[in-house]
Amino acid sequence: EAGVAQSPRYKIIEKRQSVAFWCNPISGHATLYWYQQILGQGPKLLIQFQNNGVVDDSQLPKDRFSAERLKGVDSTLKIQPAKLEDSAVYLCASSLDMVFSGNTIYFGEGSWLTVV
């Protein structure tokens, strides 16, 4: 079974530029999450989708971040314009649905963003 795919793995951009990250969850997984992990900290939820609907985006900085999951499968997270403090790893995760326990939420390898 293929895991959660993310691209690009690494990106360096200048501040005020834009960047987009792509995530393809595990086939059949209805729930998709984007987390932001700043160096030395734990992941923080940015947005959670159930199919193509947003369940929780309360911590998404909507003035610069946007995310979509138009067909309920893959998702794109965009940052525009980027700030220095956006330097982080962006982790995508998926689960079969919102009910999970144990080893039933799967993480991608992350997209590492450096803003200079």
Added chain:
Amino acid sequence: AQKITQTQPGMFVQEKEAVTLDCTYDTSDQSYGLFWYKQPSSGEMIFLIYQGSYDEQNATEGRYSLNFQKARKSANLVISASQLGDSAMYFCAMREGPAGQAGTALIFGKGTTLSVSS
């Protein structure tokens, strides 16, 4: 207030020794789940162990065990017989809400860096 607190920024242990990584949590829900993940320098999040709030027995998975003290709201990870490959960041996380209904996303602590030396 933080939902998940990991008070140990770094821990150092020698090979073959046991180590305990602390985690306390805060929730008013009666039903919740507690998770531990390992994150090596490569960045992937590796699931280690899970404890449901109604599970009566402490969870164990190989060398990992979870010391669950519900009244104290603590869920410490115990790694027995440490190995060099255990060196990594360790995160405690919580899912609030009952397992049988729609829950919330995982909430993570700030993590503990474990260094295992020979």
